[in-house]
Amino acid sequence: MAFESLASRLQSAFDKLRGRGKIDEAAVNEAMREVRLALLEADVNFKVVKEFVARVKERAVGQEVLKSLTPGQMVIKVVNEELTQLMGGDVAKIAAAAKPPTVVMMVGLQGAGKTTTTGKLAKYLLKQNRKPLLVAGDIYRPAAIKQLQVLGEQVGVPVFALGDQISPVDIARQAIDYAKEQHLDYVLIDTAGRLHIDEALMDELQQIREVAKPDEILLVVDAMTGQDAVNVAESFNNQLEITGVILTKLDGDTRGGAALSVKAVTGKPIKFAGMGEKLDSLEPFYPDRMASRILGMGDVLSLIEKAQEAVDAEKAKQMEQQMRQGEFTFDMFLESMEQMRKLGPLEDLLGMLPGMNRKAMKDLKVDEKQLARTEAIVKSMTKAERANPDLLNASRRKRIAAGSGTSVQEVNRFIKQFEEMKKMMKQFSGAADKMMKKGKKKGLKLPFAGKAPNNFPFNFKPPFK
Amino acid sequence: MSFFKKLRDKIVQKSGEVTQKFTEGLTKTRDVLVGKVEELVRRYKKIDEDFFEELEEILIGADVGVTTVMELIDGLRDEVRKQKIESARELQPILSERLVALLQHDGEQNTGLSIEKGRLNVILFVGVNGVGKTTTIGKMAHMLKQQGYKVLLAAGDTFRAAAIEQLEVWGERVGAEVIRHAQGADPAAVIYDAMQAAKSRGVDVLLCDTAGRLQNKVNLMEELNKIYRVVQREVPGAPHEVLLVLDATTGQNALSQARTFGQAAGVTGIVLTKLDGTAKGGIVIAIRNELNLPVKYVGLGEKMDDLQPFDPEQFVHALFAGLIEQEETAEQDVNKNP
Numbered sequence: 166m167a168f169e170s171l172a173s174r175l176q177s178a179f180d181k182l183r184g185r186g187k188i189d190e191a192a193v194n195e196a197m198r199e200v201r202l203a204l205l206e207a208d209v210n211f212k213v214v215k216e217f218v219a220r221v222k223e224r225a226v227g228q229e230v231l232k233s234l235t236p237g238q239m240v241i242k243v244v245n246e247e248l249t250q251l252m253g254g255d256v257a258k259i260a261a262a263a264k265p266p267t268v269v270m271m272v273g274l275q276g277a278g279k280t281t282t283t284g285k286l287a288k289y290l291l292k293q294n295r296k297p298l299l300v301a302g303d304i305y306r307p308a309a310i311k312q313l314q315v316l317g318e319q320v321g322v323p324v325f326a327l328g329d330q331i332s333p334v335d336i337a338r339q340a341i342d343y344a345k346e347q348h349l350d351y352v353l354i355d356t357a358g359r360l361h362i363d364e365a366l367m368d369e370l371q372q373i374r375e376v377a378k379p380d381e382i383l384l385v386v387d388a389m390t391g392q393d394a395v396n397v398a399e400s401f402n403n404q405l406e407i408t409g410v411i412l413t414k415l416d417g418d419t420r421g422g423a424a425l426s427v428k429a430v431t432g433k434p435i436k437f438a439g440m441g442e443k444l445d446s447l448e449p450f451y452p453d454r455m456a457s458r459i460l461g462m463g464d465v466l467s468l469i470e471k472a473q474e475a476v477d478a479e480k481a482k483q484m485e486q487q488m489r490q491g492e493f494t495f496d497m498f499l500e501s502m503e504q505m506r507k508l509g510p511l512e513d514l515l516g517m518l519p520g521m522n523r524k525a526m527k528d529l530k531v532d533e534k535q536l537a538r539t540e541a542i543v544k545s546m547t548k549a550e551r552a553n554p555d556l557l558n559a560s561r562r563k564r565i566a567a568g569s570g571t572s573v574q575e576v577n578r579f580i581k582q583f584e585e586m587k588k589m590m591k592q593f594s595g596a597a598d599k600m601m602k603k604g605k606k607k608g609l610k611l612p613f614a615g616k617a618p619n620n621f622p623f624n625f626k627p628p629f630k
Numbered sequence: 631m632s633f634f635k636k637l638r639d640k641i642v643q644k645s646g647e648v649t650q651k652f653t654e655g656l657t658k659t660r661d662v663l664v665g666k667v668e669e670l671v672r673r674y675k676k677i678d679e680d681f682f683e684e685l686e687e688i689l690i691g692a693d694v695g696v697t698t699v700m701e702l703i704d705g706l707r708d709e710v711r712k713q714k715i716e717s718a719r720e721l722q723p724i725l726s727e728r729l730v731a732l733l734q735h736d737g738e739q740n741t742g743l744s745i746e747k748g749r750l751n752v753i754l755f756v757g758v759n760g761v762g763k764t765t766t767i768g769k770m771a772h773m774l775k776q777q778g779y780k781v782l783l784a785a786g787d788t789f790r791a792a793a794i795e796q797l798e799v800w801g802e803r804v805g806a807e808v809i810r811h812a813q814g815a816d817p818a819a820v821i822y823d824a825m826q827a828a829k830s831r832g833v834d835v836l837l838c839d840t841a842g843r844l845q846n847k848v849n850l851m852e853e854l855n856k857i858y859r860v861v862q863r864e865v866p867g868a869p870h871e872v873l874l875v876l877d878a879t880t881g882q883n884a885l886s887q888a889r890t891f892g893q894a895a896g897v898t899g900i901v902l903t904k905l906d907g908t909a910k911g912g913i914v915i916a917i918r919n920e921l922n923l924p925v926k927y928v929g930l931g932e933k934m935d936d937l938q939p940f941d942p943e944q945f946v947h948a949l950f951a952g953l954i955e956q957e958e959t960a961e962q963d964v965n966k967n968p
Contacts (some may be wrong), residue, residue, distance in 0.1 A: 202696060205690055205696050206695075206696045206882055207882070208693075208881030208882055211687045211690050211691050215687075217730050232938065274879065274904070275760075275762065275904060276759075276760030276761055276877060276904070277760060278759065278760055281790075281791075282648075299934075306796070307768075307793070307795070307796045307799030307800060308792040308793075308795035308796035309729060309796075311791075311792035311795045311796075312791045312792035312793075312795075313791075314791070314792075314795070315791035315813075319791070346647070360904075360906070385882075387760065387877070387879070389758070389877075389878065389880050389881060389884075390879050390881060391693040391879060391880055391881025391882065391884075391913065392690070392691050392692065392693050393693070393879045394684075394879075394881075397879070406779040413758060413760075414758070414760075414844060415848055416844060416846075416847070417844035417883065418844070418845065418846040418883070418886055419881075419886075420882075420883075421884040423881070425959050442789070442847075451690065497841055553726075608791055
């Protein structure tokens, strides 16, 4: 029980509401008790929880809900709205100074992930055709400068470092001059991790702030932080007037209550979220999507956006057409698989689908290697074979197995699964037309959007254990 | 003699300096937890539902954890009913005693490291990103060197940029050699090499760093499990300790970490870091209560010698210093006016 996710806790609370025809105060109270416990277990600060529960109760009990036809949905809606509001409403963007360079200062406790996040932010800016400069201002932790230099190399951006004997204040001053000379438009200053109660080091940050006059001071917060997140955020905010927050390690199985608290206490937006180990895993933070993810509604919006970024619309359209005519070849399979790949690790994608909450995900292990093997099998086929699976006789299969480094059994299994998929596609082609219209309305452009979910290209063999 | 007095007498026998470190390091924890409980008791003359609710909030606010807090509060409710306690003041000692009991309920557990002279002791450090594994290794190497052990470090974090260099800096500082490969190498291979080197150089203790990993990354946990198996295979009886490094500011996720790392790498104990800055420390209570894992060391500062063996009694003393003094004054008063 203790480790159910916030989403599933809330869901079970709402299940109690769903069974009832009408909603009364007692029912709301019961559900809100669960909500309260769930939020507390998720490390949401208890003060924030108290206010939140009171607000939802007030809105949920009474006329609004009694008039509603589906009371359960009504409460979910209220909780979702309040949760979204609590998390800060709209998506926040990173500042851009009227006169470049824009100076960004990264601050936070030790081990929150400042240096890594600074590297990720550089990569993010680079993608948007900006020219960032990384500034190694952490002169205390062993090898912190080296870490930033390695990151700079990986990302492909310059790193400004003066060693660990010069004060971070001077480093910041010289770095900004350097950026002006070199016409770089973003200066990202990494600073040493420090306790919010360490006066001497907090004073140093204030000095850097005076010298660098940053347009943006981002507080880096570990998403796993407990009740203390509020105190940390509050005191950094009071002493430095932070302009935003970056939440790191959100790809863990933490329920991320810190996200809920920090905004509520500081009033400053969460601008980005660190979602993985790789350098491109820094994402803008969408409060509304996060709220619905917590409520178990899935992060459909993020998924769609990712798909739109990666999928070649033309190709997808052409494929849809073919699929609708019941045509499905190995080439098409390969193509849809490649497009899926571009979206990122499959595990991440599945996590964004509605109904796939963290609990369900726990037992799902996506084997990316299995996918690669499948790809190798297809790639070992000749063009003729790919277009016409009937050609595949025993000796061809043997050759394919040798070519892809798999066994004949594996090739056979895959071909069988492929045939089944094809059959299913034919069966559903009627239903698919209806789905198409729906999908288009919502602007879905997924490689598999044209078909019923059964036709998900990876249905051939669940690559999960 | 009162419970607290007994506790204090025990601690007096211990080094005053260490006690002071504990007390200083835990100032914030104490202020938040004890201070609030006191204020609550002062405000509520009578015990009612509101009292319990506020008490619940104070404890949850210290990251003690919902499950543990619920158990504790239910126990107090029973006590109140049984003993017909009416005033909050009467309940306070019971509450303190229960909190202490939570921390000590497995007091017989060995909180020391299982290191023996005359054999190669392998200690594996595991944990999520940014908890302070490498720093803790540096501090522990320093501590072990001072105790006269020959120490070798293995740079098993081959993933994070400059993690190897970070460990090397620590190696230089404390005067211990570091076995390393290039960044991106197989960590199990690094550990393997380090074990061979340790054997041939007659090292007493080998401290193995690993890359930080979130416990829900199945592949990374399997990588860790592989390291664990390699260690098991190469040195009989090893790893002698697998220490999970936990950030004291972590909330309830710490329990999940302890559980999952325990499964993948057979965690034998916990090092709680950054305890000097956090307002809490309540997670220690949750971990002791819900998982039978002893906290072996705590990080109380940024200096090389700021790693201290965890002593439940001292922890409790530091936590409840205010209460102890109060009780003493009360006792003295009684003595003066019999």
